[in-house]
Amino acid sequence: MSVFDRLKAGLSRTARQIADQFDALVRGSEDRSGDEASVRTDTLDGLEDLLLMADVGVSASRNIVAAVGARARGTASLRTLVREELLRVLAAADRPPVEPASGPRVVLVVGVNGTGKTTTVGKLANQWKQAGYTPLICAADTFRAAAVDQLQVWADRAGVDLVRAREGADPAAVVFDAITAAKARGRDLVLIDTAGRLHTRTNLMQELEKIRRVIAREVPGAPHETLLVLDATVGQNALTQAREFMAVAGVTGIVLTKLDGTARGGIVVAIAHDLQLPIRFVGVGESLEDLLPFDANRYVDALFREPW
Amino acid sequence: MFDQLSQRFQDVFQSLRGEIRLSEATVERVLRDIRTALLEADVNLNVVSAFITRVRDKATDQAVLKSLSPTQQVVKIVRDELIALFGEATGGLTPTTDRPRVILMLGLQGSGKTTTTGKLAQWLRRQGRHPLVVSTDVRRPAAIQQLSVVAAKAGVRVHDPVGESNPVTRAAGALAAARSLGNDVVIVDTAGRLHIDDELMAELVAIRHAVGPHDLLYVADAMTGQDAVRSAGEFHRQLGVTGVVLSKADGDARGGAALSVVSVVGVPIAFVGSGERLDDLEPFHADRFVSRMLGMGDVLSLIERAEAVVEPADAERLEEKIRRGGLTLEDFRDQLRMLKRMGPLESILGMLPGMGGMKQLAEQKPDERQLRRIEAMIGSMTPDERRHADIIDGSRRKRIARGSGTAVEDVNRLLKQFGEMQRMMKMVGQMTGQTMAAAPKKKKKSPFSLMR
Numbered sequence A: 001m002s003v004f005d006r007l008k009a010g011l012s013r014t015a016r017q018i019a020d021q022f023d024a025l026v027r028g029s030e031d032r033s034g035d036e037a038s039v040r041t042d043t044l045d046g047l048e049d050l051l052l053m054a055d056v057g058v059s060a061s062r063n064i065v066a067a068v069g070a071r072a073r074g075t076a077s078l079r080t081l082v083r084e085e086l087l088r089v090l091a092a093a094d095r096p097p098v099e100p101a102s103g104p105r106v107v108l109v110v111g112v113n114g115t116g117k118t119t120t121v122g123k124l125a126n127q128w129k130q131a132g133y134t135p136l137i138c139a140a141d142t143f144r145a146a147a148v149d150q151l152q153v154w155a156d157r158a159g160v161d162l163v164r165a166r167e168g169a170d171p172a173a174v175v176f177d178a179i180t181a182a183k184a185r186g187r188d189l190v191l192i193d194t195a196g197r198l199h200t201r202t203n204l205m206q207e208l209e210k211i212r213r214v215i216a217r218e219v220p221g222a223p224h225e226t227l228l229v230l231d232a233t234v235g236q237n238a239l240t241q242a243r244e245f246m247a248v249a250g251v252t253g254i255v256l257t258k259l260d261g262t263a264r265g266g267i268v269v270a271i272a273h274d275l276q277l278p279i280r281f282v283g284v285g286e287s288l289e290d291l292l293p294f295d296a297n298r299y300v301d302a303l304f305r306e307p308w
Numbered sequence B: 001m002f003d004q005l006s007q008r009f010q011d012v013f014q015s016l017r018g019e020i021r022l023s024e025a026t027v028e029r030v031l032r033d034i035r036t037a038l039l040e041a042d043v044n045l046n047v048v049s050a051f052i053t054r055v056r057d058k059a060t061d062q063a064v065l066k067s068l069s070p071t072q073q074v075v076k077i078v079r080d081e082l083i084a085l086f087g088e089a090t091g092g093l094t095p096t097t098d099r100p101r102v103i104l105m106l107g108l109q110g111s112g113k114t115t116t117t118g119k120l121a122q123w124l125r126r127q128g129r130h131p132l133v134v135s136t137d138v139r140r141p142a143a144i145q146q147l148s149v150v151a152a153k154a155g156v157r158v159h160d161p162v163g164e165s166n167p168v169t170r171a172a173g174a175l176a177a178a179r180s181l182g183n184d185v186v187i188v189d190t191a192g193r194l195h196i197d198d199e200l201m202a203e204l205v206a207i208r209h210a211v212g213p214h215d216l217l218y219v220a221d222a223m224t225g226q227d228a229v230r231s232a233g234e235f236h237r238q239l240g241v242t243g244v245v246l247s248k249a250d251g252d253a254r255g256g257a258a259l260s261v262v263s264v265v266g267v268p269i270a271f272v273g274s275g276e277r278l279d280d281l282e283p284f285h286a287d288r289f290v291s292r293m294l295g296m297g298d299v300l301s302l303i304e305r306a307e308a309v310v311e312p313a314d315a316e317r318l319e320e321k322i323r324r325g326g327l328t329l330e331d332f333r334d335q336l337r338m339l340k341r342m343g344p345l346e347s348i349l350g351m352l353p354g355m356g357g358m359k360q361l362a363e364q365k366p367d368e369r370q371l372r373r374i375e376a377m378i379g380s381m382t383p384d385e386r387r388h389a390d391i392i393d394g395s396r397r398k399r400i401a402r403g404s405g406t407a408v409e410d411v412n413r414l415l416k417q418f419g420e421m422q423r424m425m426k427m428v429g430q431m432t433g434q435t436m437a438a439a440p441k442k443k444k445k446s447p448f449s450l451m452r
């Protein structure tokens, strides 16, 4: 299976249900073409429900529906308008990653518990190694049972070496060790896996702050990218997560994992809308290759089953 | 985790309080707010629609609209309907006298199965049981090792035949081992999987067949959204789930997915997980849960934890204050001191009536430092100010801030939160008063008993 087939398979499952409902909606509006005004309300209400079902959230859904409603005139296809609106929201949030001025590029991976951080670090190491980088992985989750051993397996799969510490060690100290090692070994990329933490745990968030300080001290301008890993099944809480991790950890982008399930991950639209946070990658499985660069067109196309 | 939802409900109900007579238009406005609150809490859209319809039918009944206390009645309707969504179940494990009891853990990737296996093992061990745990997760890197570490912490035995990589054989082997070693519970951890992964779902069916579990626990992340109903429903359809474990409930997710799974899939919540430590698991109680959602405080849970540290006289006094709504800053400080003795502040504050707002304040710094600041501020007040917070004007605030080494904004925030809490206390007090009037007057058995 090519990577595109994987993405398609992953996304189209997600998309199919939305598309089916969407088609039903559009058909419904065509069937009752008699009373223009009431048709439009019906359709827009239905559209809002559809976005809500995809976890886009109340306020973002209302905004999108309002934007589409304002433009829905005559024969313009509602589907096209929605697609355009979603793309507009995603495009407005997009911004290029920061390039390192000197020293290794440092990428910090953060998020709440169990979203797929460790797996994503493994996949990223593999992908960037293939692209010609010389990555080093840092195991800064010194808390969860067997977290380091889990990451070690991923590092071996990707053929990348790992800097680790004892369980219970200070994560910031491991980060320091990893950056020092990367400099000594002449590496151009350091990938840091961190322990899952709820954004409500003040002390754990302060720990992230400390990690950031150490990174910034060792490599000016770093971390160059801080990725928040979100599970596609997540609901409205992801917005709060994004807000808090942005404030404390300086998140610059999102990785949306587990898109190979039926969840739509629609909250990323709300996050893009409210926080202008771009989506960088999507996870579509549990193997090394199941990570793809995010592509707004493909995402929205797949969501509404447009031809590829 | 329900603070934000309970805050929303409080806002909604707050807006009702001025109304002496309810109109249908008012009810509609409230219903719209409730709909938004529920959707923002991740309650499934279909569940929300059905819920709103039911509440509307009951709330717009002429008898309610014309009654003397329509607001309380609407609150009661919402509360009752929420409890109805959760069903009657009280949580825990299914009753059985079989030995060994077999528990099968199920769920999506990363939901918390392995951690919950450890928590359950510890919970059972503390009840005098002798659990044996086994991992059948041969897929995720270091998953078997993770369970071994967790089991060691829980002090329970692990079945881990080296080199055995067939999940069904591992599970069956654990059952046989338990029989010969005399373990009375076997907990089978499984790999996370998608409900649409036919091959892996078939593997679960095979494991179920091999071990004949009494409990099939579906571990659901409290942060999940609209899709929760579909995934849980599919696991239930293929395997027959007996209970849901709601994990990661210690965050601020509003947990509407839980409501939805119970009401759509029809499986009760068995346990709630509220932290990464092995102690962080407790059996589910629907009525307490709903009270907490509505912001009325989970008084029962509080009593259980408080009993150990609170003098009965203190508790009686507090209850009296709550009923009269006559809480002073001194009481507030006493309460905080009491809380300090009870354990982690974060988990306790949410359970106190009206503490929803206070918890937000504490959450910015849920540590001892914040507490000390609050104490310092209250300490810098005159006795008069502590008893009558409303006399604290601008210049007094400045003095208090200076005296306690804090900023005027800190004092403002403390007073605002305190004011909100006082209002809440009054509201709870009124409701309690109502219950009291309705119920035949009996001799008080235990503190807070009237609120049950």
Ligand SMILES: Nc1nc2c(ncn2[C@@H]2O[C@H](COP(=O)(O)OP(=O)(O)OP(=O)(O)O)[C@@H](O)[C@H]2O)c(=O)[nH]1
Pocket (backbone or CB within 6 Å): A111, A112, A113, A114, A115, A116, A117, A118, A119, A120, A141, A144, A147, A194, A195, A196, A197, A229, A257, A258, A259, A260, A261, A282, A283, A284, A285, A286, A290, B109, B110, B140, B192, B194
């Ligand atoms: N189906 C699917 N599963 C995934 C994906 N990404 C990760 N997973 C699975 O999700 C589970 C959790 O992944 P981890 O990488 O351990 O998550 P984490 O965020 O590091 O977890 P903690 O460190 O415990 O907070 C594992 O079972 C992974 O195999 C994905 O894109 N699709």
Ligand SMILES: Nc1nc2c(ncn2[C@@H]2O[C@H](COP(=O)(O)OP(=O)(O)OP(=O)(O)O)[C@@H](O)[C@H]2O)c(=O)[nH]1
Pocket (backbone or CB within 6 Å): A113, A114, A144, A196, A198, B107, B108, B109, B110, B111, B112, B113, B114, B115, B116, B137, B140, B143, B190, B191, B192, B193, B219, B247, B248, B249, B250, B273, B274, B275, B276, B280
């Ligand atoms: N805050 C919090 N974290 C939890 C809770 N339960 C589990 N976790 C964390 O969630 C993450 C995933 O937990 P696991 O037990 O590994 O999840 P799992 O379902 O076994 O994951 P897979 O085997 O990969 O499917 C870990 O970081 C746990 O520490 C909880 O109640 N609260």
Ligand SMILES: [Mg+2]
Pocket (backbone or CB within 6 Å): A117, A118, A119, A141, A147, A193, A194, A195, A196
């Ligand atoms: Mg991890």
Ligand SMILES: [Mg+2]
Pocket (backbone or CB within 6 Å): B113, B114, B115, B137, B143, B190, B191, B192
């Ligand atoms: Mg596991």
